[in-house]
Every structure is written in structure tokens, then in C-alpha cells.
Amino acid sequence: MSDDVLAIEGLTVQLPAWSDRKHAVSNVSLTIGKKEIVCVVGESGSGKSIMGKAILGLLPKPHVRATGGRIMFEGRDLISLPDEEMRRLRGGRIAMIFQEPMTALNPLMKVGRQIDEVLEIHTELPPAARKARVLELIADVHLPEPERIISSYPHQLSGGQRQRIVIAMALALEPAIIIADEPTTALDVTTQAQILHLLRELQRAHGTSILFITHDFGVVAEIADRVAVMRHGEIVETGSADAVLSNPQADYTKALIAAVPGLKPRSRDAEQVQPLLVVRDLEKTYVTSSGFSGSTRRVKAVNGVSLELRRQSSLALVGESGSGKSTIARCIVGLEAIDRGEIVLDGTRISGLTRDQMRPYRRDIQMVFQDPFASLNPRQRVGDIIAIGPMIQGVDRAQALAEARELLTLVGLKSEAADRYPHEFSGGQRQRIGIARALAVKPKLIVADEPVSALDVSVQKQVLDLLNDLRQRFGLSLLFITHDLRVAATVCEEIAIMQRGEIVEYGATANIFHDPQHPYTRTLLDAVPGKEWIDSLGR
Amino acid sequence: MKSFWHRFLSNPRVAIGGFWLFSVVFIAVFADLLAPRDPFEIVGVPFSRPGGELLLGTDSLGRDVMAGLIHGARTTLLIAVLSTLAALAFGTAVGAVAGYYGGLVDDVLMRTTEFFQTIPSFLFAIVLIAILSPSALNLVIAISVVSWPPITRVVRAEVLSVKSREFVQAAVVAGQRDSAILLTQVLPNTLSPLIVTGSLLVATAILVESALSFLGLGAPNQMSWGFMIGAGRSFLRDAWWLVTLPGLVILLTVLSINLIGEGLNDALNPRLADL
Numbered sequence A: 001m002s003d004d005v006l007a008i009e010g011l012t013v014q015l016p017a018w019s020d021r022k023h024a025v026s027n028v029s030l031t032i033g034k035k036e037i038v039c040v041v042g043e044s045g046s047g048k049s050i051m052g053k054a055i056l057g058l059l060p061k062p063h064v065r066a067t068g069g070r071i072m073f074e075g076r077d078l079i080s081l082p083d084e085e086m087r088r089l090r091g092g093r094i095a096m097i098f099q100e101p102m103t104a105l106n107p108l109m110k111v112g113r114q115i116d117e118v119l120e121i122h123t124e125l126p127p128a129a130r131k132a133r134v135l136e137l138i139a140d141v142h143l144p145e146p147e148r149i150i151s152s153y154p155h156q157l158s159g160g161q162r163q164r165i166v167i168a169m170a171l172a173l174e175p176a177i178i179i180a181d182e183p184t185t186a187l188d189v190t191t192q193a194q195i196l197h198l199l200r201e202l203q204r205a206h207g208t209s210i211l212f213i214t215h216d217f218g219v220v221a222e223i224a225d226r227v228a229v230m231r232h233g234e235i236v237e238t239g240s241a242d243a244v245l246s247n248p249q250a251d252y253t254k255a256l257i258a259a260v261p262g263l264k265p266r267s268r269d270a271e272q273v274q275p276l277l278v279v280r281d282l283e284k285t286y287v288t289s290s291g292f293s294g295s296t297r298r299v300k301a302v303n304g305v306s307l308e309l310r311r312q313s314s315l316a317l318v319g320e321s322g323s324g325k326s327t328i329a330r331c332i333v334g335l336e337a338i339d340r341g342e343i344v345l346d347g348t349r350i351s352g353l354t355r356d357q358m359r360p361y362r363r364d365i366q367m368v369f370q371d372p373f374a375s376l377n378p379r380q381r382v383g384d385i386i387a388i389g390p391m392i393q394g395v396d397r398a399q400a401l402a403e404a405r406e407l408l409t410l411v412g413l414k415s416e417a418a419d420r421y422p423h424e425f426s427g428g429q430r431q432r433i434g435i436a437r438a439l440a441v442k443p444k445l446i447v448a449d450e451p452v453s454a455l456d457v458s459v460q461k462q463v464l465d466l467l468n469d470l471r472q473r474f475g476l477s478l479l480f481i482t483h484d485l486r487v488a489a490t491v492c493e494e495i496a497i498m499q500r501g502e503i504v505e506y507g508a509t510a511n512i513f514h515d516p517q518h519p520y521t522r523t524l525l526d527a528v529p530g531k532e533w534i535d536s537l538g539r
Numbered sequence B: 001m002k003s004f005w006h007r008f009l010s011n012p013r014v015a016i017g018g019f020w021l022f023s024v025v026f027i028a029v030f031a032d033l034l035a036p037r038d039p040f041e042i043v044g045v046p047f048s049r050p051g052g053e054l055l056l057g058t059d060s061l062g063r064d065v066m067a068g069l070i071h072g073a074r075t076t077l078l079i080a081v082l083s084t085l086a087a088l089a090f091g092t093a094v095g096a097v098a099g100y101y102g103g104l105v106d107d108v109l110m111r112t113t114e115f116f117q118t119i120p121s122f123l124f125a126i127v128l129i130a131i132l133s134p135s136a137l138n139l140v141i142a143i144s145v146v147s148w149p150p151i152t153r154v155v156r157a158e159v160l161s162v163k164s165r166e167f168v169q170a171a172v173v174a175g176q177r178d179s180a181i182l183l184t185q186v187l188p189n190t191l192s193p194l195i196v197t198g199s200l201l202v203a204t205a206i207l208v209e210s211a212l213s214f215l216g217l218g219a220p221n222q223m224s225w226g227f228m229i230g231a232g233r234s235f236l237r238d239a240w241w242l243v244t245l246p247g248l249v250i251l252l253t254v255l256s257i258n259l260i261g262e263g264l265n266d267a268l269n270p271r272l273a274d275l
Helices: A048-057 A085-090 A111-122 A127-140 A146-150 A159-171 A189-206 A217-223 A241-247 A251-259 A326-333 A354-363 A382-393 A397-410 A417-420 A427-439 A455-475 A485-491 A509-516 A518-528 A531-537 B004-009 B014-031 B063-101 B103-118 B121-132 B135-165 B166-174 B180-213 B223-236 B241-269 B270-274
Strands: A004-014 A024-033 A039-042 A065-073 A094-097 A179-180 A210-212 A228-231 A234-240 A277-290 A295-309 A316-317 A340-345 A365-367 A445-449 A477-482 A494-499 A502-508
Touching: A004 A048, A004 A365, A004 A455, A024 A065, A024 A210, A024 A234, A039 A251, A048 A065, A048 A179, A048 A210, A048 A365, A085 B241, A094 A159, A094 A217, A111 A127, A111 A159, A127 A146, A127 A159, A146 A445, A159 A189, A159 A445, A179 A217, A179 A365, A189 A210, A189 A518, A210 A217, A217 A241, A217 A531, A228 A251, A228 A445, A234 A241, A234 A251, A241 A397, A277 A326, A277 A427, A295 A316, A295 A326, A295 A340, A295 A427, A295 A502, A316 A326, A316 A485, A326 A445, A326 A477, A340 A445, A340 B014, A354 A365, A354 A382, A354 A531, A354 B166, A365 A427, A365 B063, A365 B166, A382 A397, A382 A417, A382 A427, A382 B223, A397 A417, A397 A427, A397 A531, A417 A477, A427 B166, A455 A485, A477 A485, A485 A494, A485 A509, A494 A509, A502 A509, A502 A518, B004 B014, B014 B063, B014 B241, B063 B180, B063 B223, B063 B241, B103 B135, B121 B180, B135 B180, B180 B241, B223 B241
Parallel strands: A039 A210, A039 A228, A094 A179, A179 A210, A316 A477, A316 A494, A365 A445, A445 A477
Antiparallel strands: A004 A024, A004 A065, A228 A234, A277 A295, A277 A340, A494 A502
């Protein structure tokens, strides 16, 4: 097609010799038309980000380099372009939006100046005209009070606002194409919905093409015109978004789509007498004192939260970051002391206990952590990591290690995994190890703090299925902390929606989905990426 | 990703440094076999040039320079390694406690550390030896007292970053005690920078020991490289080998330890080395 903005032809990117595969991207061809949003979907390690970097000439040379193919843009091959010309294109005709807006912005420079710098480098505009253009861009990305925003530093803005600034920078020179690498993955669901909406709107207004890299089919449904599904560095399927989403051809695409959590709520069982966990009027305030001035800053993280968790059931705490949901989890497992209220586990008050007094109750309550890469000690063998809980409770080492091996098979790993170190496992496998560790003391309650938010969607599904299966098998109760309503709906019978340290809505998942009362709940529901498409799948 | 040992041993700088250091260690261990006589014994005419009857000549009193170098290797290495180990143990303990407990404990320990850091270390070592009287043990004490503060700072910084990781919280949730968490979860993860700092500290300790011996504050009745330079310095123009040879040996040994330390650093942090 003549109106292709960018044409990738047989691109091959070689990985260094010691990697586990030879090519990050092998023989990939893809075109992006004018005013088109093309989504590249794949799991981590599929080569989708490397492809984006290859287009921008940002491959980590000399170990990773393009060895074959062409990337044609405005009549020139980007791979053979000299560095100097590439630099002029980058930010000018080709712009980029990164995943983490905090690291993409210079923390020591006011954001207005950072946008201004782009204009200063690439255009001949006088300062006054540049200032006008910066304000215009800020208004374009719908940030309030442009004058105040331009004189703010990145840390004074929220994640969503920062990403809007990055988008404004990308748009500054009216590029022909924007490469967006997982631009909403680090954001809350509601912010994600706003950013996706904004990108769509700006893309229409400016006639820009976008290459959008993501792992979430929900996001694809929300934004894409065309889709390319990548796996192991190859494209397994391309087609229009409608066609791929409603009628996927490749098995891999089908599997990825099946992994998107549905929106069908779980129903709850009959009433019970005594709940397993009761939290009453919980309050927690963080006090930080700043340096020499001695002035203190108080942040009320949790404000008068009460909730009950029945035996063998599960409750999801849903909210954005900063809503206090993780703080509640940390208070319940005793990682934080509470300021007011009480936490009662199985009839025993566990709040206010010292760590020594708390130790016997550790066998009833365990935690699964968010980041599978940070939550396992890299210097301990997997077996020792799992066996530590039982050993503290007095089980002897040999038996604890034998049980650890059994647990590993239970969570879908081989029992030989016990002799290996965490770095030999993938994110999903590590999270299984984390779950095995929590199960090792045979607890009644597991508190899971965003256990799948660091995982790819397809791996997410496997881990959620595992949690579900184990729950039924062991009669566990689950307190599930998440920012994702889709995940909450698949796992939990009850949902508590949190905002600014308070529970704004609390009830059975089905009721919340069918008849949300609080406006914030409705916002969250509307923000679910690809909601209509998921509904159309009937899940 | 290649293994640590492969990355470490295939580094040419490590090979060069390792070869020299291994030779020195070998000589130090078997000093009594390689040069069975007392290095202080007079074996020939004073100031006989190298290449004659004795391979490296004799000094102003007719003592064998070769035997001095061989026995000096033993003294110098022993004092350097022991003082480094002592400094590592003490510095790690202080840094780990300060970093892990934070707050008031941290303040008190780190202010004390800074107090030691503000005293010029070599002068402090001289003062210590002057107070304690020169002996091999006191050399070890003096050198370790002036070299633990940097270790403390390294360990504290590492502990601060490791203790906020989720696996430490997981250990708390599992019910592990603070002392066990510190020993089994936190400290093993601070090893890489510790090994690198420690290996470089050996080089510094050799220099301090040589300098003290040069000033006549070294272990009495024990031959050491610094002592040989000190004894030969007044004859520099007449007998160049008395100062040059031990100086060269110190230079090469310190250089080889630095090469190995750098190699360790590259091998333990492969991502930094690649850039």
C-alpha cells in the first residue's frame, strides 16, 4: 500500500550468544497505515518491545542488533540510517511513549521546560511561540491549570498526569507515528481508561499513526484498528481488531483471549455463624517527619474500615493505588501496627500483639506478595524458602523439606524445583513458589496483595485458577487485594471497593456488578478495558 | 547467562593478577622451604650486586635480599589478610545492625563510624602503634581499626536496600526472628559488594603495613617488604636494588589484588560489565 506510514519487512533482531534463543525478533513483517492504531500483543519475552526499540534505533548495541530486513519510513530504511539522521527523526517524525512515565521524565526539570526542550531542539520557533505551543499541548492532553502544570516537577504530578505530559511531548512536533510501549500498564484502571481515551482522541485529531505495544487484549479491544499477535519473536496472527477479537485463528491467540478475565461475578454460599476474620473500625495514619525542620506530614491511609470474611470464602479489596488497600493487608498480617480499631482472627484478637506473641497465629494467616521477583530470597533454595514457615512452627527440617517438595507438585511445579534457586524460574513460576510458601503452614486465611498484577494476562489466568483450585481443596479463605475489577470478579464472592482509605461500597460481587450504588464503583466498572468486547464474549 | 566462575576466570586481567598473587601466596606459604635460613642472617659481603652468587644480591649488612623478599611475603600477606578479615567482621556487624534497626541505633553507630572516618587513617595507625608498641598483633589491630568504616558504610547501604524487599517481609510474616532474618535473608544478599570491597581492602592493608614498617613501626624481628625499603633507603644511589626490588614486589602485588577485585566486581555484576 502506498499510504503506509511505516513498513517493517522481514525484520530480524539477533540476541547475544549467551541468550536462551537466537533471535529476539525473526523475520517479522508489519505495516502501519495512515491514521491507524496497530496493536502488537504478546507476553513478556515475545520480542514486541525489542521490535519497538528497533524502529527507534534504540537497541542495546552492540550485543543486540538488527541483522536482517528493512524498516521503511518516509522512503528511508531506518536500520541503515546514520545515527545523526536517526536522532533528528526520533522525537520529530517518530515519537515514543514509554511504560513508566516517572523514569521517562527528568525528575530535576520542570515539565513545561521538558516539553519546551523538544521544541527548542527540533524547531526554530522563538521562545514566546514555544511557550504558547507548550500551553496548547498541555490543554490538548486535558491537564487542568496549564500554567501551574508547566511549572511543576514530575514528582508533584500523579502517574496519569505524568503520562499525559509524556504524550504531550510525543505530540509536540506532530509526528507521523507514535510508538507506545505498554503506556498504560503502570497505571490504575481508571487512569488507564482515561489515557486510552485520550490517545484515541488525539490520534483522530492529529491524524497520527500509533504502534501500540501491550500484553492485554482488553486494551486491544479498547483502542486497536489492527492487531498483530507475537510469540517467540514471530508474528502468529495479524488482522483487523474486530476479526482477531471475535474470530481468532491461531491457537495461541485463542489462548491469550481465553486468559482475559471475564466479568461474570461469582455467587456466594449460604450464611455462616462466625466469620473467620473481622476487622472493626481500622485506622492507620502514616506520620513522616521531614529532615531538619521537624515538621510532620500525616497521611491517613486507612480511615475507619470494617469488614468481615467468612470461612472458606473470599473477599476482594478493590481500589486504586493509594486507596489504603495494601495497608489493610499489611495490618492484618502484622507487618504494620494499627492506630485504632481491632482485628479478630477466628475469635482471637490479633491486633496489638507483639511479634513474639503473634508467632503462634502465623500458622493460620499467611501472605502472597505482589512482586514475584522481589518476594523470593535470591540466595536461598526454593525448598528452604518454602520450608521456613513450618520450621519456625517447630516442624523438623527434613520433614519440612519433604512437605515443600509435595507442595511444589501441588502448585504445578516439579518437586526437583526445591533444589534450585529462584532466578531459574519465570515470573509465573515464582508466584507459584510464593503460593506454596504461603500454603506450607496450612493456614486458614491467605492475604494476597496484588498477586497477579505483575504477571502477563495468560500467566495471570493460570495463577488465578491455581488459587481457586487450592482454595476449594484446602477450604481456605482468601483476602484478595487488587486494582483490577475483572480479576476480583473471577476470584471473589464479595467485593469491597475502597477509595481514599474508606470503603465506599461493600457487598456480593453480583450485586456490585449489576447494580453499583456508589459513583466511584460505576467509574471503576466503566474503566475496565475492553468491557463491551468482554461482554460480547458472554463471559 | 554464563556462570560466575566462567565470567571470572575468563577475564584476562584476573588471569594476570591471579598468576602473580598465586605465586606470592605460594611463596609465603612455603617460605621456610624456599629459604630455609633466617632472613636476618648474614650470608655474604655487604652490597653484593644481584646476579652474582646470590640471585638478588645482599643488603648493607650482607643479608640475602631474596630470602628477605620470600619471608617478607609471609609477614606482609598474613598481616594484611588478618587485618582485612577483622575489619570485615567488625564493619559488617556494625553496618548490618545500623542498617537493619535504623532509628536511634543507626544514628549512634553511624556517628561513631564517621568519627573514625574523619581521622586521617595513616596518622591514626601510627598513633595506635605508638600507643600499643610495635608487634605483629598490634599491626593487625591498628590496620583493622583504621579500615573498618568504609565496610560499615557499604554494608549499611546494602542492608537498607535489601531489608525493604518483599522476601524480608515474607520472613516476618513467616514468623522469623530479627537475628535470623538478618543472618539468613539480608546479609547473604549483601555479599557481592562486600567481597569486592574486602578484596580491595587487602591491597590497602599491604600498603599501610609496608608504610608502617618503612617508618620502623612494623613487627620487630620479622622481615617485611616495607622494612626492607626502610633499611635500604639511605643507600638508594649506591645500591638501587635494596629499595627497587621490594618496591616492585609491593607494586605488583597491590596491582594484582586490584585486578582481581575488579574482576570480581565485573563477574558479580555482569550487567555493569557489559555496558
